[in-house]
Structures are given as C-alpha cells and as structure tokens.
Amino acid sequence: MKILKKIMLTLLFAGGSIAGMQAQSGLAIKKVFDTYGKSKDAVMVELSMDVLQGYDFSLFKSITITGNEEAAELARECLALDEKDARKVKQVVAGGVPTSIYLQLPPRGKFERLILYNLNRQPELKLTLIYIETEKNSEEVLRLILKKK
Amino acid sequence: MRIKFLSKPDSIKVEQLIAKYYEALTTSEEERELYRLLSHPSMKGKYNAERAMLSYFKDKQTVQLRLPVKKILRHAAVVAVMVVSAFYLMIVVTPDAQASYAWVNGKKVTNIQKVKSFAEASLSNLPSSSSIVDEKLKEVSTEKVIENQLAIFAEQE
Numbered sequence: 001m002k003i004l005k006k007i008m009l010t011l012l013f014a015g016g017s018i019a020g021m022q023a024q025s026g027l028a029i030k031k032v033f034d035t036y037g038k039s040k041d042a043v044m045v046e047l048s049m050d051v052l053q054g055y056d057f058s059l060f061k062s063i064t065i066t067g068n069e070e071a072a073e074l075a076r077e078c079l080a081l082d083e084k085d086a087r088k089v090k091q092v093v094a095g096g097v098p099t100s101i102y103l104q105l106p107p108r109g110k111f112e113r114l115i116l117y118n119l120n121r122q123p124e125l126k127l128t129l130i131y132i133e134t135e136k137n138s139e140e141v142l143r144l145i146l147k148k149k
Numbered sequence: 150m151r152i153k154f155l156s157k158p159d160s161i162k163v164e165q166l167i168a169k170y171y172e173a174l175t176t177s178e179e180e181r182e183l184y185r186l187l188s189h190p191s192m193k194g195k196y197n198a199e200r201a202m203l204s205y206f207k208d209k210q211t212v213q214l215r216l217p218v219k220k221i222l223r224h225a226a227v228v229a230v231m232v233v234s235a236f237y238l239m240i241v242v243t244p245d246a247q248a249s250y251a252w253v254n255g256k257k258v259t260n261i262q263k264v265k266s267f268a269e270a271s272l273s274n275l276p277s278s279s280s281i282v283d284e285k286l287k288e289v290s291t292e293k294v295i296e297n298q299l300a301i302f303a304e305q306e
Contacts, residue, residue, distance in 0.1 A: 037252050038252045038255055039255060040254045040255045041254070042252070042254070043251065043252070043253050043254070043267055043270075043271070044251060044252040045250075045251040045264055045267045045268045045271060046248070046249060046250055046251070047249045047264065047265070047268055048248060048249050050249065051249040051261055051264075051265070060268055062267075062268060062271035062272070063271075064270070064271050064274060092276065099276075100275065100276055116275055118274055118275050118276065120274070126274065128271055128274040128275065130271060130272070130275070145272060145275065146275065146276075146277055147277065
C-alpha cells in the first residue's frame with residue numbers, strides 16, 4: 001500500500017507540474033484552440049521562446065477562424081469565463097456588440113498574460129484570438145501591439 | 150573445462166567441529182561451517198540434534214537474503230513507474246511543448262519564416278488604437294445616432 005501511495009503521489013505531482021507548464025493551462029480559451037486549431041477554416045500559430053528571442057513576447061499563440069459562426073460563439077463564451085479572472089478588461093463595442101476584447105490576466109510566475117480577441121463581420125466573418133505571455137509589462141505590450149499598425 | 154562436484158563432508162572434520170562446539174570453543178564462522186556440512190544431503194538422518202541446535206543459521210541466512218532483495222525490487226519498481234510515467238506525460242500530454250509551428254487549414258507548417266508571417270497576419274487583424282478612435286468618432290457623428298438621441302426626448306414628451 002505504501003508503494004501504491006508513493007506511485008500515486010508521484011504521478012499526481014508529475015501530472016500537475018506538466019499541466020502547469022502547458023500554455024493557457026486553466027484558461028477557457030484553450031478549448032477554442034483545441035477544437036478549431038486543426039480545422040480547415042483556421043490558421044493556428046504557436047511561437048515559443050526559442051523563436052521569440054529579441055521580441056516582447058515569451059509565448060505567442062493565435063488562431064484565426066473564417067466563416068464559422070459556431071467557433072465565434074464558443075470563443076465569446078470562453079472569453080466570458082476568462083474575463084472573470086482578468087485583472088483588466090478593455091472592450092471596443094460597435095453597435096452594442098463587443099468587436100474587440102483585451103484581457104490582462106494575473107501573472108503566472110514571472111510572465112504577464114494577455115488575451116486579445118477580435119471579430120470582424122465585414123467583408124466576411126473573421127475571428128482572431130491571441131494569447132500572449134510576456135516578461136514585460138502587459139499594459140506596455142498591449143499599447144505597442146495596438147500602436148504598430 | 151573442469152567440473153566441480155559437491156564432495157561429501159569429511160566425517161572426521163564434522164566430528165572434530167561437533168566436539169569443539171560442545172566444548173564451546175567454536176567461533177561463529179566454524180559453527181556456520183558445521184551447519185553447512187550437516188545440511189549436506191548425505192548427512193540426512195545423522196546429527197539431527199546438532200543440526201537443530203545450529204538451525205538458527207538457516208533463519209539468519211534467509212532473513213539476510215530476503216529483506217534486501219525485496220527492498221531493492223520495491224525501489225526499482227517505484228523508480229521504473231516514475232520514469233515511465235514521466236516519459237508518458239512528456240510525450241503524450243505535451244506533444245508540441247516548446248515548439249513553434251502553425252496549422253493552416255488542417256496542415257502543419259514548421260518553416261519558421263512562414264510561421265512568423267502567419268503570426269504577424271493574426272496581429273494585423275486587431276484594430277489599431279487610432280482606428281478604434283476613428284471608428285468611435287464616425288459612430289458619434291452619424292445621423293442615426295443623433296436621431297436616436299432625439300428620439301429619447303420625443304418619448305419623454
């Protein structure tokens with residue numbers, strides 16, 4: 001029994017550590033990436049630290065889905081869940097509907113976390129969801145992203 | 150190649166050791182040796198009393214041998230399970246850990262330059278600060294908004 005306990009504890013510890021290491025762990029938007037990331041109407045990108053050296057980000061993950069109302073609905077639902085834990089929420093509303101939402105989440109370790117969401121209906125339905133981890137101030141990073149264009 | 154056969158215990162040696170044992174002059178090594186000699190199959194039926202008296206060597210031998218083997222096996226099992234679980238979790242649970250890639254219309258792209266361009270494209274989908282302000286101003290200046298606001302006053306009348 002003692003051995004069994006040891007093994008169970010080890011597995012739980014290892015599982016917990018690896019789950020913690022995964023990007024977006026504990027975030028609802030992970031479901032959008034998992035569900036639509038490999039579908040035909042989507043472009044999903046993940047850039048990890050090795051490629052992002054010299055950039056403002058430590059992790060960059062994005063998904064762009066075109067012409068999928070169902071995916072847009074799921075993304076909105078997931079955002080609403082993640083919004084509850086957000087430190088700061090910024091919204092751009094057009095015609096009473098939020099078209100862009102920026103969430104600044106509480107930091108995980110030394111990383112600040114950001115979720116950026118945009119929904120365009122013209123000329124076609126296009127949803128963009130971005131998850132960013134950065135060692136810099138998330139407010140500053142957000143300002144830089146929105147200023148760049 | 151030489152083959153060694155177990156030789157029959159030397160009965161004189163056995164007798165000498167037994168005599169020494171009864172005189173309480175044997176060392177523990179000699180007693181162990183005596184027990185080993187008495188345990189030989191050819192000694193079956195002889196020296197039963199002496200073998201019984203020295204039988205504690207039998208218990209000691211099994212205790213000394215069994216416990217470490219069991220312990221080693223237990224630890225080895227725990228370590229093996231830990232290693233296998235760690236590999237399983239690393240490979241199965243986090244297949245894309247610490248990697249840069251893109252999935253474009255169901256196809257995986259690993260060319261870093263292409264992946265970066267897709268990342269930039271997704272960022273360009275976000276509205277810039279200036280375009281947000283412009284849009285808001287446009288919204289405010291539209292006649293429809295003004296009409297809606299006037300309609301509120303009309304309702305109050």
